[in-house]
Amino acid sequence: MRDAMGTPVLILLAGMVGFGAMGHSHGLDALWLGLCSVFMFALPGQIVLVEMLLAGAAWWSIAFAVVLTSTRFVTMVLTLFPQLHRRSRNRGLYLWVQLLAMPGTLLGYSIAGWVPTALNLGLVFINPLFFLLTFVDVRPLSNRMAIVFGGCLGPLFYLLDPDTSLLLSGLCAGTLAYGLDRYQRGLPWGPKA
Amino acid sequence: MSLSLSPNAAWLALLVACIGTYACRAIGVQLSDKLNQASEAFRWLSAVTYAMVAALTVRMLLLPQGLLASVPLGIRCLICAVSIGTMLAKPTRPLAPALLMGSLLMVGYGLLR
Numbered sequence: 001m002r003d004a005m006g007t008p009v010l011i012l013l014a015g016m017v018g019f020g021a022m023g024h025s026h027g028l029d030a031l032w033l034g035l036c037s038v039f040m041f042a043l044p045g046q047i048v049l050v051e052m053l054l055a056g057a058a059w060w061s062i063a064f065a066v067v068l069t070s071t072r073f074v075t076m077v078l079t080l081f082p083q084l085h086r087r088s089r090n091r092g093l094y095l096w097v098q099l100l101a102m103p104g105t106l107l108g109y110s111i112a113g114w115v116p117t118a119l120n121l122g123l124v125f126i127n128p129l130f131f132l133l134t135f136v137d138v139r140p141l142s143n144r145m146a147i148v149f150g151g152c153l154g155p156l157f158y159l160l161d162p163d164t165s166l167l168l169s170g171l172c173a174g175t176l177a178y179g180l181d182r183y184q185r186g187l188p189w190g191p192k193a
Numbered sequence: 194m195s196l197s198l199s200p201n202a203a204w205l206a207l208l209v210a211c212i213g214t215y216a217c218r219a220i221g222v223q224l225s226d227k228l229n230q231a232s233e234a235f236r237w238l239s240a241v242t243y244a245m246v247a248a249l250t251v252r253m254l255l256l257p258q259g260l261l262a263s264v265p266l267g268i269r270c271l272i273c274a275v276s277i278g279t280m281l282a283k284p285t286r287p288l289a290p291a292l293l294m295g296s297l298l299m300v301g302y303g304l305l306r
Contacts, residue, residue, distance in 0.1 A: 007287075007288075007289050010289065011288060011289055011292065014292065022259075025259050025260045026258075026259055029200070029203075032203065032204070032207065035207070036207055036210075036211075039207075039211045040207075040210060040211050040214050041214075042214050044246050044249075045210060045214055047249065048245070048246075048249060049206060049207065049210050051249060051253070053202075053203055053206060054258065059202055059205055059206045059209065062206045062209075062210070063206065063209040063210060063213055065245065066209075066210040066213055066214065067210075067213035067214070067216070067217065068238075068241060068242055068245060069242055069245060069246060070213055070214040070216075070217040070218075071217055071238045071239075071242055072217075072239065072242055073214070073217040073218045073221055116303075116304075117260070117303055118300050118301075118302075118303025118304040119300055119303070120260055120303075121260060121261070121263075121264065121299050121300060121302070121303040122296040122297065122299045122300035122303070123296075124259070124260045124261055125261065125272075125295065125296055125299040126292065126296055127253075128250050128253040128254050128261075129272075129273065129276055129292060129295045129296065130288075130292055131246055131247075131249075131250040132250055132254070132273060132276075132277070133276065133277065133280055133288050133291050133292060133295075134288070135243075135247060135250075136277060136280055136281065136286065137286055138243065140236075140239075142236055142239070142240045143239055143240060143243045145240075146239075146240040146241070146243040146244040146247065147243050147244065147247040148247075149244055149247075150243065150244030150245060150246070150247035150248040150251070151247045151248065151250070151251035152251075153244075153248060154247065154248025154249060154250075154251050154252045155248075155251055155252045155255050155256050157248070158248075158252050158256060159256070165248070165252075166245055166248060166249055167245070169244065169245070169248040170241050170242070170244045170245025170246075170248055171241055171244075171245075172244075173241075173244035173247075173248065174237070174240040174241030174242070174243065174244035174245065175237065175240070175241065177240045177243075177244060178236060178237045178240040178241075181236070181240070182233075182236075
């Protein structure tokens with residue numbers, strides 16, 4: 001309990017505050033942002049949602065991209081769930097943290113409204129910096145390659161066509177990284193090694 | 194909302210995004226007994242997801258839309274480099290100090306210019 005109430009919660013809330021500030025700087029609706037944070041409670045997906053909306057992408061491509069970012073939950077839950085049964089769970093804690101996402105977002109939104117630009121800069125910078133820092137600790141080779149390829153293709157595809165760039169760069173870079181990793185693992189191509 | 198899409202489309206996108214996010218969580222719960230986590234499909238999905246988030250992050254830092262665009266590219270890169278360096282400085286690679294350092298540096302730049 002004490003471990004959870006420390007740094008992880010603060011980082012999570014900082015992300016939500018940054019999300020609120022970012023939304024404000026783009027002129028988005030406060031209620032929409034708050035509900036987004038509390039009901040999705042998934043920062044990468046939230047930011048993909050906002051960025052693609054601003055780029056004018058079609059709703060189905062936005063949904064697809066957001067779902068892609070959420071597929072990490074499938075493996076995350078797979079890893080986590082067996083462990084949860086063995087220890088005592090504090091359901092209240094999980095609910096609290098998720099509920100805090102909305103006030104956190106609204107805090108970021110309202111702070112962005114009346115603080116000097118310098119502070120706004122810092123707030124808006126929180127989320128891209130946060131994601132960048134999480135890349136540093138990624139272990140599996142396929143994911144490391146995916147990050148590098150994605151980072152290279154992302155801006156390139158964006159210059160070519162902002163609407164589809166996120167999905168396309170993700171699919172191309174990710175598939176390339178997966179393919180190369182599979183090759184270096186010595187696995188044959190085709191279904192089921 | 195000042196978007197190129199209508200507000201209705203924004204709410205629709207939000208609804209679908211929420212459903213999709215929870216669907217993934219629910220699928221994970223349902224499969225927790227049955228699936229091999231190391232399966233190739235998940236490896237591929239994981240790679241695509243990381244690539245997408247990396248594409249977005251790098252784009253947000255190199256080609257920002259909005260407030261960050263007012264910061265010169267060199268300064269943005271420098272602050273990112275210092276933040277990563279802060280994280281790597283300790284073997285435990287703590288994220289919070291690096292995040293704080295980067296944010297404060299950005300604020301500091303904003304105050305100085």
